[in-house]
Amino acid sequence: MGSVYRARDMHFPNVTKLVAVKEMINTAPDPLVRETIIQNFEREANLLATLHHPSIPRIYDYFTKESRSYLVLEFIHGKDMEAIINETNGFLPEHQVLTWAVELCDVLDYLHKHKPDPIIFRDMKPSNVMINQMGDIILVDFGIAKTFQSGIKGTMIGTEGYSPPEQYRGEATPAADIYALGATLHHALTRRDPRLEPPFSFSERPIRRINANVSNEMEAVVNMALEYNPESRFRSAVDVKQALTTVARKTGALIHAAPLTGPMNASGIKPLWSFKCEDEIRGTPVIFQGLLYIGSYDNNLYGLNAADGKFQWKYPTDGGIVTRPAVFDGNVYFGSEDKRLHVISARTGKVIWTYYTNGPIHSSPRIAEGHVFFGSDDGYIHAVNLNTGRMAWRFETADYVRSTPFVARDLVYTGCESGDYYAVDFRGELKWRFHAKRSITASTVGTEQALYFTSMDSTLYALDPRNGWVLWRFRLGKASISTPCTMDDLLFVGASDGFIYAVETRSAKEVWRFRTEHQVNSSPVVYKDSLYCGSVDGFLYCLEYRTGRLRWKFGTGGAITGTPLVYDDIVYVGSTDHQIYALLA
Amino acid sequence: MDKFFRWLTGNKQTTPTPAQDVANTAPLSEQQIQAIVSNQNPRFDLQQLISSCGQSVGKQRELNEDSLIAMTATMAGNSGNLPFGLYIVADGMGGHQFGEVASNAAIRTVAGYILRKFHPYLFHIKSDTMDESFQEIMQAAVSEAQRAIQREAPGSGTTLTAALVVGQQITVAHVGDSRAYFIYPDGRVEPITRDHSLVKRLEELGHITPDEAVNYPHRNVLYRALGQGEILDPDIFTLGFPQPGYLMICSDGLWGVLTEQDLVRSINEAPTLQRACQNLVNAANSAGGPDNISVIMVQLLG
Numbered sequence: 001m002g003s004v005y006r007a008r009d010m011h012f013p014n015v016t017k018l019v020a021v022k023e024m025i026n027t028a029p030d031p032l033v034r035e036t037i038i039q040n041f042e043r044e045a046n047l048l049a050t051l052h053h054p055s056i057p058r059i060y061d062y063f064t065k066e067s068r069s070y071l072v073l074e075f076i077h078g079k080d081m082e083a084i085i086n087e088t089n090g091f092l093p094e095h096q097v098l099t100w101a102v103e104l105c106d107v108l109d110y111l112h113k114h115k116p117d118p119i120i121f122r123d124m125k126p127s128n129v130m131i132n133q134m135g136d137i138i139l140v141d142f143g144i145a146k147t148f149q150s151g152i153k154g155t156m157i158g159t160e161g162y163s164p165p166e167q168y169r170g171e172a173t174p175a176a177d178i179y180a181l182g183a184t185l186h187h188a189l190t191r192r193d194p195r196l197e198p199p200f201s202f203s204e205r206p207i208r209r210i211n212a213n214v215s216n217e218m219e220a221v222v223n224m225a226l227e228y229n230p231e232s233r234f235r236s237a238v239d240v241k242q243a244l245t246t247v248a249r250k251t252g253a254l255i256h257a258a259p260l261t262g263p264m265n266a267s268g269i270k271p272l273w274s275f276k277c278e279d280e281i282r283g284t285p286v287i288f289q290g291l292l293y294i295g296s297y298d299n300n301l302y303g304l305n306a307a308d309g310k311f312q313w314k315y316p317t318d319g320g321i322v323t324r325p326a327v328f329d330g331n332v333y334f335g336s337e338d339k340r341l342h343v344i345s346a347r348t349g350k351v352i353w354t355y356y357t358n359g360p361i362h363s364s365p366r367i368a369e370g371h372v373f374f375g376s377d378d379g380y381i382h383a384v385n386l387n388t389g390r391m392a393w394r395f396e397t398a399d400y401v402r403s404t405p406f407v408a409r410d411l412v413y414t415g416c417e418s419g420d421y422y423a424v425d426f427r428g429e430l431k432w433r434f435h436a437k438r439s440i441t442a443s444t445v446g447t448e449q450a451l452y453f454t455s456m457d458s459t460l461y462a463l464d465p466r467n468g469w470v471l472w473r474f475r476l477g478k479a480s481i482s483t484p485c486t487m488d489d490l491l492f493v494g495a496s497d498g499f500i501y502a503v504e505t506r507s508a509k510e511v512w513r514f515r516t517e518h519q520v521n522s523s524p525v526v527y528k529d530s531l532y533c534g535s536v537d538g539f540l541y542c543l544e545y546r547t548g549r550l551r552w553k554f555g556t557g558g559a560i561t562g563t564p565l566v567y568d569d570i571v572y573v574g575s576t577d578h579q580i581y582a583l584l585a
Numbered sequence: 586m587d588k589f590f591r592w593l594t595g596n597k598q599t600t601p602t603p604a605q606d607v608a609n610t611a612p613l614s615e616q617q618i619q620a621i622v623s624n625q626n627p628r629f630d631l632q633q634l635i636s637s638c639g640q641s642v643g644k645q646r647e648l649n650e651d652s653l654i655a656m657t658a659t660m661a662g663n664s665g666n667l668p669f670g671l672y673i674v675a676d677g678m679g680g681h682q683f684g685e686v687a688s689n690a691a692i693r694t695v696a697g698y699i700l701r702k703f704h705p706y707l708f709h710i711k712s713d714t715m716d717e718s719f720q721e722i723m724q725a726a727v728s729e730a731q732r733a734i735q736r737e738a739p740g741s742g743t744t745l746t747a748a749l750v751v752g753q754q755i756t757v758a759h760v761g762d763s764r765a766y767f768i769y770p771d772g773r774v775e776p777i778t779r780d781h782s783l784v785k786r787l788e789e790l791g792h793i794t795p796d797e798a799v800n801y802p803h804r805n806v807l808y809r810a811l812g813q814g815e816i817l818d819p820d821i822f823t824l825g826f827p828q829p830g831y832l833m834i835c836s837d838g839l840w841g842v843l844t845e846q847d848l849v850r851s852i853n854e855a856p857t858l859q860r861a862c863q864n865l866v867n868a869a870n871s872a873g874g875p876d877n878i879s880v881i882m883v884q885l886l887g
Contacts, residue, residue, distance in 0.1 A: 027739055037740075127815075160814050165792075168783045168806050195816045199786055199808050228792070434714055449754075449825050462718070462823070464754050467667060470718035471754060471823045506822040508720060 006075060009060070018075040019060060026067045034067075041069045044142045047119070048073070055107035055138050076140070077133045081126035085188055091211045094218055097188045098248055103137045104129065104181055105241035112174040112237055120172040124180035125162045126187055161195035162187075166230055168199075175230035178240060182225025182233075189214050189222070202226045209549070217247040269554045272570065272582040273309030277302065281574030284324035284364075284523075284563040286332075288346050292572060293332050294580055295321025301334060301342070303349050306567070309582060313349035317342060323364040324404070324563070326372070328386065333372050335361025341374060341384065353389035357382060359400065363414075364443070368407040369426065375401025381414050381424060393428030399439070404483075406444035406451065409465060413451055415440025421453070423468060432468040436461065441481040442523070445491075450505070452491055454480035460493055460503065472508035476501065483523040483563070487545060492531055494520025500533050500541070502548055512548030516541060518559070527566035527585055532573075534560025540573050540583070554583055632887040633659065634668040634750060639862035643838055644874030650677035650684035651836050651879040652692045660706050660751070669707065670750035671699055672881045674763045675743045676836040678810060683738035687812050691743045694733040695758070698726035699749060719749055719756035720821050727758050727811070727819045734812035742810035745819070746778060746834050753885065755832060759820040760811045763879075765834045767827040768852060774845040777824060781809035831858075832883040838876035839869045847872075858882045 009017040026037050045062035048071075061072040081100070085092065104124070111119040123141065130138040164179035183194050186202050190210040194202070203226070207219045221243045227233045234240045278298035285294040292306040297320040303312040319337030326333045332346045337360035343352045359377030366373045371383045371392055380394040381401055399418035406413045411431055415421045417439040423431040437457035444453040450462040450471055460474040477497030484493040490511060491503045496519040502511040522534035531545040536559040542551040557577030564573040566585050574580045634657045642649045652675045660669040675691040677684025702722050705711050715722075727745065734741060744761025757765055762780040769775070779785065783806040788798045798804075811817065826832065831852065843851075843865070851868050855861035862880050869878045 027736060160808055160816075165783075165787070168808065169803050193816070195814070196818045198789075199783075200790060228790070432714075450823075464752055467665075467714070467752050469714050469751055469754070470716075471756065472718045472720035504822075506824065507820065 007072075009072075020057070020073045020075045022071040022073060024069045026069065038064060038069060041071070045071055047142050051111075051114075051119075053107055053110045055103060055136065056110075057138055057140060076130045076138050078131050078138070080140075081129040081131060081137075081184070081188060083127075084131060085126055085191060091191060091213060092188055094189070094214050094251070095248075097185060098218065098244055099135070100129070100131070100137050100188070101181070101185055102241055102244050102248075104139075104184070105237045105244065107137070107139050108174075108177050108181065108237035109241070112177070118174065120174065121177050121180075122167070122172050123162075124177055124184055126184055129184065160199065161193070161197070163199070164230070165200055165228060173230060174236060175233050178225050178233050178237065179227075179230075181237075181240065182222050185222050186226065189218070200228060209547070215247065215251045217250050221247055269552055269583065271554070272584060274579045274581045275302070275304055275309045275311070276579050279320070279578060280558065280576040281578065281580055282320075282322045282561045282576065283574060285565045285572045285574065285580065286325045286327055287565065287567045287572070288327040288332070291346065292580075293325045293327070293334075293346075294572075294574055295323060295325065295334055295336070296574075296578070297321070298578075299336070299338075301325065301332070301344070301349075303346075304580070306570075306572075306582075309580075315342070315344050315349045315351070319360060322362055323374075326365045326367050328367045328372075333365040333367065335363065335365060335374055335376070337361065339376070339378075341365065341372070341382075343389065355382070355384050355389055355391070362400075362402040364404040366405045366407055366412075371426075373405040373407060373412050375403065375405065375414055375416070377402070379416070381405060381412065381422070383412070383426075383428060395422065395424045395428050395430070397422060402441050403453070404443035406446050408446050411465070413444050413446065413465070415442070415444070415453060415455070417441065419455065419457070421463075421468075423465070434461075434463060434468045434470070438479070443483040445484050445486055447486060447505070452484045452486070452493075452505075454482060454484065454493055454495070456481070458495070460484065460491070460501070462505070462508065474501075474503050474508045474510075478519075481521050485524050485526055487526040487531075490545070492524040492526065492533075492545070494522060494524060494533055494535070496521065498535070498537075500524060500531070500543070500548070502545070514541070514543055514548045514550070521561045523563040525564055525566055527571075530585065532564040532566060532571055532585075534562065534564060534573055534575075536561065538575070538577075540564060540571070540581075542571075542585075554581070556581065631659075631666060632668050632753070632885060634670045634883060634885055635858060636670060636672065636881060636883040637858040637862045638881040639866040639878070640880075641838075641866045641870055641874065641878040643877050644870055646875075646877055648685060649877050650688055651675065651838070651877040652677070652685070652688040653834075653879045653881060654692045654696050655881050655883075656696070656700075657883075658707055660703070661710055667752045668750060668885065669703065670883060671696055671747070672750070672832070672834055672883055673745065673747040674834045674836055674879050674881060675745045675811070676761065676763050676838075676877065676879070678742040678807075678812075683741040684743065686738040687734045687741040687743040690733045690737050691730045691745050691811050694730040695726040695745065695747055698729050699723075719751065719754065719823060723747065723749060723756055723758040723821050724819070727760070727817065727821075731811055731817050738812070740812075742807075742812040744807070744836070745811045748832060748834060748883070750826065750832075750883070750885070753826045753828070754823055755826055756823045757821065760809055760817065761807050763834065763836045764840050765832065766848075767824075767830055768833055768848065769827060769830040772849045772853075774848055779820065781820075782807050826885040828885055830884075833880065834883075835865075835880040836877060838874070838878040839865060839880050841876065842869050842872035842874075852882070858884060 005021045007021045048059040057074040128141045162180045162183040277296035280297045283295045292304045295301045300314040302314045317336035323335045341355040357376035357378045363375035377400040382394045383392040397416040398420045399416045401416045403415045412424045419436040421434040436455040439456045442454045456479040458476045462471040476495040480495040482494035500514045516535035517537035519536040524533035531543045539553045541553045556575035559576045562574045569585045571583045638655045654673045656671045658669045660667045673692045675688035677688035744763040746763040747758045749756045759778040762782045765778045767775040784801045787793045851864035852861045
């Protein structure tokens with residue numbers, strides 16, 4: 001463990017000469033370990049004393065006092081590359097990284113050509129590269145250049161993230177430094193810290209897939225430096241430098257910033273059909289026996305022919321409809337802001353019965369076990385008998401219930417606007433509750449293993465369905481009202497920071513995220529190997545669900561907040577431009 | 586033909602088969618099968634964990650650098666009593682001065698941290714669930730252990746495979762090459778952790794075959810260990826408890842010398858979990874016992 005201090009050299013009392021004092025506290029209780037630590041420190045001092053290069057800090061002195069050892073070094077005004085990567089919003093420009101890379105090649109070349117023996121830095125990584133005020137790079141921390149301690153028994157330890165495979169076997173050659181240089185550049189260009197990834201996995205994170213602004217040529221140089229076999233890499237730092245300058249000439253990277261690639265065009269996708277209502281569509285459609293049902297803010301529920309979008313009938317209510325209808329036994333169930341749950345014939349659109357609550361209904365009905373479950377702004381979860389249209393029970397919550405109940409294992413799960421989350425049994429009795437920091441508007445998706453939902457507190461939760469204990473929490477960039485969906489071992493959800501996220505269900509690790517231009521309040525759906533999700537930026541996005549790569553996007557005239565429906569290779573989505581669109585999936 | 590006629594005429598000379606024999610060879614009735622199955626898999630109206638563990642220094646080492654902890658309890662949750670268990674194996678790095686200090690510090694710190702978090706739930710009645718998630722608690726516990734090792738035994742390292750069981754959920758934190766397995770009654774053995782070892786990584790990348798891996802010279806090189814490196818990124822994940830089945834956690838002193846068939850045999854031959862652990866340790870020692878051996882077996886009943 002150690003620290004670095006900024007100090008003033010008092011040998012020069014009349015001027016301010018700043019130095020860096022690197023302190024190393026030797027806490028090891030064992031004398032042999034202590035001895036080794038001191039030796040490492042002194043080796044760094046002696047090594048530095050023999051080196052003269054603008055990118056290597058000068059050493060002034062070193063000493064050991066009791067359990068502390070000190071190096072007095074040239075003070076560098078600046079920041080290390082890791083801090084710069086972390087503090088930069090978005091990606092560092094290619095020309096910036098390229099300039100540093102060329103200087104790193106220079107200093108590596110100097111070290112590798114050192115006489116009598118080449119010096120292998122062994123620990124090239126962003127945090128060991130300082131950028132001074134002139135924008136030049138300085139290589140720091142030569143103390144880690146240690147050999148592997150192979151044990152008399154059991155296990156040895158290697159370093160992580162930036163090191164090449166052969167370094168784990170104790171081999172240190174110039175090719176190892178070139179690999180680590182490649183790893184450093186990869187980190188700088190992609191912002192993906194290799195210490196958080198499995199070793200030697202750079203090829204699984206192609207640079208241009210993460211940062212499309214990087215040139216092909218630059219990616220090729222980094223890839224070659226990161227070749228698994230040392231023989232396949234560049235033969236020397238000079239070769240890397242040459243390749244980099246060729247890139248610079250080709251892309252003009254050293255002259256000006258790389259031009260931003262424009263956003264992908266809507267690629268001329270034509271809808272199969274569209275249908276215009278008299279007001280915004282914020283709900284989600286459902287299809288039953290060739291008919292598509294969709295509610296609109298114009299108070300009507302529409303029945304359309306799913307094949308050609310032809311109007312069949314509409315059923316007027318006295319309030320906007322934002323819920324997703326449910327179809328059961330030839331009837332369509334949906335709530336309206338007129339405070340009623342409406343049940344109409346799926347064929348004719350004629351009313352069967354209605355059920356009154358004391359508040360507008362924004363929660364979609366869920367049908368299970370002969371009952372329809374839904375929430376209302378009256379603060380209750382309602383359970384209504386399908387045959388009689390009468391209330392079986394209602395459960396009082398702390399606030400408006402806008403999320404759609406999820407029913408599994410004889411329990412009804414719902415969140416409400418106070419942030420409370422309830423598991424209620426079929427008799428209407430509370431089994432357990434959970435409290436999020438802010439409202440839970442999104443609905444739940446559940447598996448045998450967990451319940452997943454988001455909250456306005458910017459968190460994606462995974463709860464044990466049996467008792468409400470939190471398995472994991474995943475921080476989203478901002479609040480979310482998007483309902484997650486699952487496929488394989490992945491969970492997808494949108495958030496108001498504009499991203500669509502893919503997260504591993506077991507470990508809560510982010511697999512990818514995709515940026516849209518505005519809030520994502522729509523809920524994603526997966527169909528075959530594609531994910532479909534709308535955004536307030538007006539586009540419906542189709543992504544490859546495993547990688548998050550954009551397949552196509554389709555622009556509408558208004559925000560998309562409803563969830564798309566994919567049925568029989570056709571995507572249906574409503575937009576606040578009053579239209580519902582049918583597109584080829 | 587002779588027999589046939591005797592049978593046709595109902596010759597009484599044939600010795601009549603005793604009724605008991607018939608019963609013995611006839612297929613079991615559904616009811617009988619149920620009775621036997623329920624005997625083997627006793628149902629418990631309350632879910633409960635049982636566990637056992639075994640350790641040995643092995644045949645070729647003088648010092649035990651493994652540490653383990655196994656704790657089982659029930660917790661008054663807001664939906665009835667919940668099984669609670671904490672099971673950890675840590676294998677201190679050989680070749681470093683303080684392998685045993687590191688592994689001991691790891692289990693002390695991790696178990697201490699987790700138990701402090703669950704103290705109000707284990708020893709008081711709390712109606713609401715915890716704010717933090719299981720995975721966050723595990724992450725924080727591992728980070729604390731990382732600091733403890735760097736303080737108490739700088740330069741040393743240890744593996745850590747910790748399983749926190751609450752209800753039917755197992756949350757695992759894993760660093761290094763100790764392993765956790767699900768073992769099913771039908772003989773399937775499913776490793777649920779991934780070794781952070783060079784050899785495993787090379788195998789994953791297809792640079793060496795599983796057969797080559799067995800004899801790979803740098804088999805013991807880890808790329809991730811508790812106590813090592815500035816950034817530690819443990820594998821943390823949550824799975825459902827196998828039912829029926831076992832959770833097994835062990836150090837490489839066990840899995841390094843026993844095949845999956847050995848594991849299953851040792852477990853199936855044992856009438857109890859205690860004997861299963863003993864069998865496993867004995868089997869590893871019979872196979873040479875080149876390293877310290879630690880094993881924990883856990884079963885969720887009901």
